[in-house]
Amino acid sequence: MIFHLSIRKMTExxxxxxxxxxxxxxxxxxxxxTKCQKKMKILKISEKILQVPxxxxxxxxxxxxxxxxxxxxSVSSPVxxxxxxxxxxxxxxxxxxxxxxxxxxxxxLRKDDILKTGNxxxxxxxxxxxxxxxxxxxxEIDFSEPQYPISLQxxxxxxxxxxxxxxxxxxxxxTVLAVVGTDFDTKVTGNRKTILQVVKGKVSFKSKTGxxxxxxxxxQNHLNTLxxxxxxxxxxxxxxxxxxPSTRI
Amino acid sequence: MNENLTLxxxxxxRDKQTVEQNITDVEIIKSVLEGNKDMFSHLVDRYQQMIFGxxxxxxxxxxxxxxxxxxxxxxxxxxxxxxxxxxxxxxxMLGILKNKYRNLARDNKIPTIPLSExxxxxxxxxxxxxxxxxxxxxxxKYVYSLPEKYKEVILLKYVKDFSYKEIADILGIPVSTVxxxxxxxxxxLVEKAKKDGLL
Numbered sequence: 001m002i003f004h005l006s007i008r009k010m011t012e013x014x015x016x017x018x019x020x021x022x023x024x025x026x027x028x029x030x031x032x033x034t035k036c037q038k039k040m041k042i043l044k045i046s047e048k049i050l051q052v053p054x055x056x057x058x059x060x061x062x063x064x065x066x067x068x069x070x071x072x073x074s075v076s077s078p079v080x081x082x083x084x085x086x087x088x089x090x091x092x093x094x095x096x097x098x099x100x101x102x103x104x105x106x107x108x109l110r111k112d113d114i115l116k117t118g119n120x121x122x123x124x125x126x127x128x129x130x131x132x133x134x135x136x137x138x139x140e141i142d143f144s145e146p147q148y149p150i151s152l153q154x155x156x157x158x159x160x161x162x163x164x165x166x167x168x169x170x171x172x173x174x175t176v177l178a179v180v181g182t183d184f185d186t187k188v189t190g191n192r193k194t195i196l197q198v199v200k201g202k203v204s205f206k207s208k209t210g211x212x213x214x215x216x217x218x219x220q221n222h223l224n225t226l227x228x229x230x231x232x233x234x235x236x237x238x239x240x241x242x243x244x245p246s247t248r249i
Numbered sequence: 250m251n252e253n254l255t256l257x258x259x260x261x262x263r264d265k266q267t268v269e270q271n272i273t274d275v276e277i278i279k280s281v282l283e284g285n286k287d288m289f290s291h292l293v294d295r296y297q298q299m300i301f302g303x304x305x306x307x308x309x310x311x312x313x314x315x316x317x318x319x320x321x322x323x324x325x326x327x328x329x330x331x332x333x334x335x336x337x338x339x340x341x342m343l344g345i346l347k348n349k350y351r352n353l354a355r356d357n358k359i360p361t362i363p364l365s366e367x368x369x370x371x372x373x374x375x376x377x378x379x380x381x382x383x384x385x386x387x388x389x390k391y392v393y394s395l396p397e398k399y400k401e402v403i404l405l406k407y408v409k410d411f412s413y414k415e416i417a418d419i420l421g422i423p424v425s426t427v428x429x430x431x432x433x434x435x436x437x438l439v440e441k442a443k444k445d446g447l448l
Binding site: 011087105108 | 282286289290293294297298301302305306311315318319322323324326327328329330331332333340341344345347348349351352355379380385388389391392403404406407408413428431432435436438439442447448
């Protein structure tokens, strides 16, 4: 039976991970085995493909540094969460510094920020307690209001909340949603109407006309709504792992 | 993530002085945030080749890679107060770059220049007997069609000959994951070559 080098061994050989005696043994095998030589050649050609062409780095350096201008930092505002994924164009504006930045994964959000998503864009936010907010297109969220962690001005968020030790309230133009630890979808329409759909748990819905406790949707009466929410959840979960949702939500 | 990470292997000649002073990314970022704007140049010196190399292999276009590199550094500078862990600066910048590339590729068709025209020293069929030019073109396709997580580690291995530990620090993943991705990515390349009869 003829033994050949495993890809693991070839990887260790290529990356200089082998001890001297193993290196010698591998080299001897390579000298005598045409099949392994061919495989190794493919891997070495791949290395060459991934070379970086010569680039005048000094010119690029100067171009970068010429465009570095004074900016105001907002380090003093508390961190509330972090952007996990972005599809399309979204922006974050600090109320304190007035600086507007493009949103990107790994960007920290602060208490004085306003997040806006554009057409066909979506953002996934991880809150500091690991709760997740999937922000749909054409949405505006204000994080700067002192008494509310989130103020949804327009658009839609799908929240998957961790159990809250303290009252977590989301403000919309017409209501306040008090959340304990639940999954729900809330939408503010162009005419400032708030639509709430609860998938799991309970959300208290406070408006000028009084308080209502909204429970998860009754399966028999609202099958279509449930299907829609379950579809949304699937799309958001695809988004979470970095896939681009093909369906418009 | 090691906050005192000093990536001395990335330093250019010009940055030798910084190496001697042993200034870490964390210290540089702190200084920039305190108002020493010029300190940002050390981060440019440390990481521009990595960002350019990564950008180049995303778009295979030198001019676009140049622009993406420039825009990535400018966004990184303007958003420096939005970096959670200063020790994770290089991986954070790669996130900015990839986001910029996705937006660019979504809205525009980036002209891809063949590798042969970019001054990359790829052996042609005349220089080596094992593979024909057609085979070499196929290998180029295999490399570029690798899933991003595998291509990324192989790319970082070759862009600056980073060690496994260095790649793990940049991407914020364990060394064992880097090792497995390097092996599995290469396994995929070989399997594709086998399927097409190159082996």
